[in-house]
Amino acid sequence: MTRNWTPSSWQSMPAVQQPQWPDTGELERALKQIATFPPLVFAGEARSLQAALGQVASGNAFLLQAGDCAESFEEFTAVNIREKLRVILQMAVMLTYSMGVPVVKVGRIAGQFAKPRSANTEKIGNIELPVFRGHMVNDPAAHEDARRPNPERLVQAYHQSASTLNLLRAFTKGGFADLNRVHAWNQEFVATSAEGKRYEQVAAEIERALAFMRACGVDTETNSALHQVDVYTSHEALILGYEEALTRQDSLTGGWYDCSAHMLWIGERTRQLDGAHIEFLRGVGNPIGCKIGKETSVDFVLNLCETLNPSRIPGRLTLITRMGADHVEETLRPLLRAVRDTGHPVVWACDPMHANTFTAPNGRKTRHFDDIIREITGFVLAHRAEGTWPGGIHIELTGDNVTECLGGAEGLSNDDLDTRYETVCDPRLNARQSLDLAFRVAELIRDKN
Ligand code: PEP
Numbered sequence: 001m002t003r004n005w006t007p008s009s010w011q012s013m014p015a016v017q018q019p020q021w022p023d024t025g026e027l028e029r030a031l032k033q034i035a036t037f038p039p040l041v042f043a044g045e046a047r048s049l050q051a052a053l054g055q056v057a058s059g060n061a062f063l064l065q066a067g068d069c070a071e072s073f074e075e076f077t078a079v080n081i082r083e084k085l086r087v088i089l090q091m092a093v094m095l096t097y098s099m100g101v102p103v104v105k106v107g108r109i110a111g112q113f114a115k116p117r118s119a120n121t122e123k124i125g126n127i128e129l130p131v132f133r134g135h136m137v138n139d140p141a142a143h144e145d146a147r148r149p150n151p152e153r154l155v156q157a158y159h160q161s162a163s164t165l166n167l168l169r170a171f172t173k174g175g176f177a178d179l180n181r182v183h184a185w186n187q188e189f190v191a192t193s194a195e196g197k198r199y200e201q202v203a204a205e206i207e208r209a210l211a212f213m214r215a216c217g218v219d220t221e222t223n224s225a226l227h228q229v230d231v232y233t234s235h236e237a238l239i240l241g242y243e244e245a246l247t248r249q250d251s252l253t254g255g256w257y258d259c260s261a262h263m264l265w266i267g268e269r270t271r272q273l274d275g276a277h278i279e280f281l282r283g284v285g286n287p288i289g290c291k292i293g294k295e296t297s298v299d300f301v302l303n304l305c306e307t308l309n310p311s312r313i314p315g316r317l318t319l320i321t322r323m324g325a326d327h328v329e330e331t332l333r334p335l336l337r338a339v340r341d342t343g344h345p346v347v348w349a350c351d352p353m354h355a356n357t358f359t360a361p362n363g364r365k366t367r368h369f370d371d372i373i374r375e376i377t378g379f380v381l382a383h384r385a386e387g388t389w390p391g392g393i394h395i396e397l398t399g400d401n402v403t404e405c406l407g408g409a410e411g412l413s414n415d416d417l418d419t420r421y422e423t424v425c426d427p428r429l430n431a432r433q434s435l436d437l438a439f440r441v442a443e444l445i446r447d448k449n
């Protein structure tokens with residue numbers, strides 16, 4: 001009944017949001033080269049993530065997916081990667097401790113270099129330029145040459161992903177993520193704030209709990225769960241040629257995996273049921289996500305579940321809702337009900353960022369912390385009403401002290417936006433706002449039980 005799938009079967013379907021590469025010969029050469037490169041992740045790791053997400057689907061774990069809107073070729077340093085990891089670890093440990101369930105940690109990292117856009121061109125001053133589509137495609141500088149899609153950037157994205165992943169593996173397995181260092185994850189500029197102090201209190205409780213376990217004779221030294229964490233990678237599978245070039249057959253199972261990341265997602269703009277993105281991702285064995293905006297119908301969601309997860313494997317499909325603080329509760333409920341009634345084992349995650357973006361008076365794209373919290377609140381209330389599990393959050397953040405989103409405990413205002421506005425795409429929560437958000441989310445979900 002279903003059409004045959006191959007890693008290139010997407011090519012016969014309409015693919016939206018693809019760059020107009022000026023030289024197809026150059027593109028072919030770049031993709032051929034990438035196809036010879038080693039995989040970035042292994043199929044077995046993708047399967048471990050899928051099993052962990054299966055626990056989320058059944059209400060026994062929580063998903064924290066977070067990172068940059070778009071990674072940058074310019075901001076590529078060990079410090080940058082470490083600070084992002086640090087805030088993700090801080091959020092995860094607070095969520096785990098307060099909610100009492102494991103937190104599955106997935107970065108928007110090591111491959112998040114391509115952006116879907118609402119228009120093909122933008123006006124800067126009085127010149128019309130091709131739009132910036134992420135560092136994997138072109139450069140954001142405001143001139144024609146910079147904006148020309150360059151396939152060499154696909155190769156560079158691969159190499160930056162490999163180095164980023166290498167460092168992530170070292171940090172997460174080599175001591176940095178050791179629970180005994182829970183205090184050290186608090187950066188100086190965070191530690192002095194109210195959120196930072198609250199974090200210190202919980203960290204002290206965790207230390208006491210570890211001491212208590214040791215006093216009871218539990219060997220905390222040799223238990224790797226206390227010294228290492230799994231942080232998985234994810235990005236939007238947008239540039240399908242790149243994804244295909246990294247799709248490899250698993251020697252153990254014979255299945256195909258997109259080895260560019262552990263988890264891939266389909267964006268709000270590329271989720272056509274008869275389109276190339278869904279065609280490509282339906283055939284790979286990785287856990288996959290799909291963004292769901294406020295216009296999504298029940299029929300579409302049920303079709304999506306059948307297309308992407310016909311075997312109903314728990315953890316295979318994460319539906320990432322991004323509906324806007326004002327709409328989420330009433331828009332989400334019929335979808336939750338319908339999916340629940342079919343018995344499809346999906347993970348429901350809340351992206352409270354993308355439908356709450358607006359332009360501030362000074363022209364900066366921004367989001368208000370209160371709207372972000374309101375969307376998560378509506379998401380949790382909808383789940384509470386339908387008896388389903390609010391499985392996770394999908395957040396754009398950075399470990400730096402940037403001023404890109406308004407509000408939060410430090411009360412960032414319009415005037416503050418220019419101080420440190422550094423994102424190459426959408427506005428991100430800074431480390432303090434992210435930690436604050438983790439506390440609020442833990443309280444919201446805990447109140448439920
Ligand atoms: C994103 O996650 O950065 C994004 C573009 O989201 P969406 O597809 O939901 O707009």
Ligand code: CO
Nearest residue numbers: 069396425426
């Ligand atoms: Co974004």
